[in-house]
Amino acid sequence: MARVVMALPSENLVATVxxxxxxxxxxxxxTNSGEYKTANRAYANLVAALKCLEAHESTHLLRPLLHSAMIGPKLWSATYFLSRGETKAVDILNQLATRKDILGFSAQMTLREWQAGRLTFHFPA
Structure with missing residues (x-):
């Protein structure tokens, strides 16, 4: 059975990005400041945005974030695209892995798990 998705106006997709x-x-x-409750809420919001973009087959709108000057969007968009088999994300994560902070470590572990075949992007219910 084909999946039916209501069309969203493009400005709503931009708002989702x-x-x-x-x-x-x-x-x-x-994450950098150790505020795990805030990080967990942000992750839930991030996943909600991804679910919406996936439902509307619009995750391509995240591609420009691979070149963002902001570390968070760059790291998360690269992680998303890596989990979808896009090897351009490897270069970006390797670059981020050189950072000497928890986000650099996160990029290192993301690559390690991907190389071991264990990277999955879980969407909580």
Missing amino acids: EAFCQAATTHAEA
Whole structure:
């Protein structure tokens, strides 16, 4: 049975990408400062934005974030695309893995899990 998805106006998809960016930025900041509750809420918002974009077959709108100056959107978009088999994300994560902070470590572990075939992107219910 074919999946039916209601069309969203393009401005709603742009708002969804902006919500992804905000959530990714908040997650990175909270991770760096050890605020795990804030990071967990940001992750839930990030996943909600991804679910919406996937439902509307619009995850391609995240591609520009691979070149973002902001670490959160860059890290999370690269992680998303890596989990979808896009090898361009490897270069970006390798670059981020050189950072000497928790986000660099996150990029290292993401690559390690991907190389071991264990990277999955879980969407909580």
